[in-house]
Amino acid sequence: MSGCRWRVCQTNRSGGRISTLTRKPGMAPGARSNPHIHHGLEEFFVLEGDLTDYDVYSYRSGDFVSLAAGSAHCFSTEAGCLLVVTHRGATQSIQEDVL
Template identity: 80%
Template sequence: MRMDGLPDEQVWWKNVSFDEETGQGSYLMKMAPGTRSNPHIHHGPEEFFVLEGDLTDHDGFCYRSGDFVSLAAGSSHCSHTEAGCLLLVTHRGATESIQEGAL
C-alpha cells in the first residue's frame, strides 16, 4: 500500500503485524530512489533493519544494507534515500507527523 502522508513520494509499505490503532507491530517499507519519509516523532521506540539500499537521516548519518537502528521513544527524525531502500520496521507506539523545522 502507498504510505499515508507522502502524496508526492514513492514510498510503500506491506503490513506484517502492524496495528494502526495502537501503533505497534512491524511492516516492510520500500522507498524508491530519491524519496523521503515525513518528519515524525515517536511516542514509543522504533527499530528498523535495512534489508537493501541506503537511508540517510536528517542529521546526515547514513545507514546501509545490514544496519540495525533503534530509536528511543520521544525521538524525532525524517530520512531520505539516494538509491532506494527496503526496510523492516517495528514500532512499539504511535508516531505523529511534525513540521520539518521542528527537528
C-alpha cells in the same frame, strides 16, 4: 510519504506495536519521509540500499537501528532501500523546523 510502498506484517493494537516491510521497490530512489516523532521505540533493519537521517547519518544494507521513544526525524534515500520496521506507540507528524 511519496515514493514508498509499505506492507503491514503485524499489528498488536493493545500493545501498540506495528511491524512493517517496505515492499519492492521499497523506498524509491530520491524518496523522503515526512518529519515525525515516535511516542514509542522504533527499530529498523536495512535489507537493501541506503537510508539517510535528517542529521545526515547514513545507514546501509545490514545496519540495525534502534531509536528511543520521543525521537523526531525524517529520512531520505539516494539509491532506494528495502526495510523491516517495528515501532510501538503512536507516530505524530511534525514540522521540519522542530527537528
